[in-house]
Amino acid sequence: MFLITENGRKVAISHARRDALLRDVRAHLDTMTGFRLATVNLDHLVQIASNNVFADAYAQHDIVVADGRPIRWMSQLAGQPVEVITGSDLIVPLSRQAAQAGRSIAMIGSSDAALSGAEAHLRAHVPDLTVAYRHAPAMGFDVDSDAAGDILRDLEASGAGLCFLAFGAPKQERLAARAALLAPSVGMVSIGAGLDFLAGHQTRAPRILRILALEWLWRAATSPARMVPRYAKCFAILPGLMWRAWRAR
Template sequence: MFLITANGRKVAISHPRRAALLEGVHDHLRRRAGFRMATVNLDHMVQIGSDDSFAAAYAQHDIIVADGRPIRWLSQLAGDPVELMPGSDMIVPLAEVARDTGRPIALIGSTEAVLGGAEAYLRKRVPGLEVAYSHAPAMGFDPSGAPAAEVLGALEESGAGLCFLALGAPKQERLAARGAALAPSVGLVSIGAGLDFLAGHQRRAPHLMRALALEWLWRAMTNPARLVPRYARCAAILPGLALRAWKAR
């Protein structure tokens, strides 16, 4: 099991292979057993190393997969390679698993317009898929507040088996962790901007840039004020992570 450590806090990749992930989710949905799934990247590791509440929320996740080329590179350096499974890329495959097990899905996050566009896309891409619940939280949504408890309660009552959370880190992971108690039958999957991509409200990097591992550059150019400082913080912890991965080998 590949471990990543930041500031003494460890995150383990629970499912290194896509096939194992889909099989595991299928089993959870068939048994109507809830779970929490996160897609770890360098930005998450920066936050985990400095934010106690985010680290605690991450520790409550049952499924963690690799999101971001640096995580895959680190796993290869450690001699324990994992497959790359960004949240945005896993929405359709996971929705297909939900459809195949007869479980509806839910969408939480972003805006009503995005949720409507994403739902239309998924219904077309995954024939027979049922969407049982959809909610766009108001600005300033607090995963630890009373409105969040109401959302999770409504989600549990909806009968959805799988819920995609598009709130951004750390909100989505903190809400997912809280869902262990308030939405225990639902699989909560944090996907960041995934629904915005499906709805066409944000554009992903061209395929060539993704193939060349340059999606980070594309995103930085689209929102430099927000993302350049984030990527700088990620770059700052990368040498230490690489050294630990090399030693683990």
């Protein structure tokens, strides 16, 4: 299905179900072909409508899934229901897919401590997993810089089949798009704070709040200065998105 932003840009959700997503990722791993995976949410739609660079990077993604209940509600209004698939919930199953395919993984972003903790968590849950490359860039990392290009070339040389990007939007999606040229054999998966959750450096909302679609409230309460303005922008565009989804039906 297509999500239509305020300025008319279209974002296509490529995989409605998790099982189909996992099958396609496994096919990429088996054939050693790279891909770019993004998990679209309301904040991304806000940014896509106002940031052409981000919008162009998003358009280069091969796989886009729905992250958040509002996206699912829109899909239901459009008569094309999709499953909610968050980046954080994909890390372990995708790592398991890589191990089963005999491919290693990589992690870029966050901090050295978080990457180390996330690796320990993954090794405990996926014993056969190999981590071929880890890199936590310094603060102010520029995805368009020569240093970013060097990182992507090192990633390609590492032989990793899958790379988790933990920068947050739009930086991680823009780096994933650049990897199409510099790390073409690697599947790039943007997962935001997912590695920090695995490492225990950030606390994810309790499961009951996620079930009730109240994870946004938890995040707003734990980080109000950063999250309240973001959610205000998201709520402002939601009625228009829902209207366009209903009309698309």
